[in-house]
Amino acid sequence: MSKTFADFSLDESLTQALDALGFTTPTPVQEQAIPAALEGKDLLVSSQTGSGKTAAFLLPTLNALANQDTLVPFKDRMKAVTQPNILVISPTRELAQQVCQDAIALVRHMKGVRIAAIMGGMPFGKQIQQLKGAQVVVATPGRLLDLVNRRQIKLDKVDALIVDEADRMLDMGFYDDIMQIVKQLPDSRQTIMFSATMPDKIQKLAANILHD
Numbered sequence: 001m002s003k004t005f006a007d008f009s010l011d012e013s014l015t016q017a018l019d020a021l022g023f024t025t026p027t028p029v030q031e032q033a034i035p036a037a038l039e040g041k042d043l044l045v046s047s048q049t050g051s052g053k054t055a056a057f058l059l060p061t062l063n064a065l066a067n068q069d070t071l072v073p074f075k076d077r078m079k080a081v082t083q084p085n086i087l088v089i090s091p092t093r094e095l096a097q098q099v100c101q102d103a104i105a106l107v108r109h110m111k112g113v114r115i116a117a118i119m120g121g122m123p124f125g126k127q128i129q130q131l132k133g134a135q136v137v138v139a140t141p142g143r144l145l146d147l148v149n150r151r152q153i154k155l156d157k158v159d160a161l162i163v164d165e166a167d168r169m170l171d172m173g174f175y176d177d178i179m180q181i182v183k184q185l186p187d188s189r190q191t192i193m194f195s196a197t198m199p200d201k202i203q204k205l206a207a208n209i210l211h212d
């Protein structure tokens, strides 16, 4: 029998959001990736755009956020430097924006969660304002490193790193940027990589940034 989203025991706020979106049955990539990601495993997933890959990584990682009963009150987070729990890196602005919109739709019944998209071409001031207090950050690599260097964001509290469209990211020359980002993250984080193709360079990146 095929699975439903109810089989994953997701937080009530996420099942409500899935209902509102009209998602009833997980796609094959969601069916395989969500249970493993919920267990905290590192994953290397081969999947195409249109496969439902975005929800496959957002649902398990957002679920962990919903279960943190010690969410720092928003007014306190606003005063401090931004330290996201979930970091998604994307090759392009368009993809980062899309992932950000999908995440916003999924957290609409989750209280106190803020999501920010960080990408080149946007004015710094506006971006820094949007970033304040965000637990979920979706970013293109160059702009993210800029903001790290300007001390507007610290990546030492990241519980989950998602590398979306990793093959495209490498084709665009982001290998060094990715490695520089990974260096800022805690060793104990979960890492999930998605790629449409699995050439040697993807295996090499995976070997460098996944733990298991």
Ligand code: AMP
Binding pocket: 022, 023, 024, 025, 026, 027, 030, 048, 049, 050, 051, 052, 053, 054, 055
């Ligand atoms: P993606 O591969 O993440 O770009 O998703 C492709 C499209 O499928 C997006 O428009 C999603 O909103 C939609 N989608 C993702 N998961 C499901 C699902 N389980 N049921 C129906 N539609 C979905």
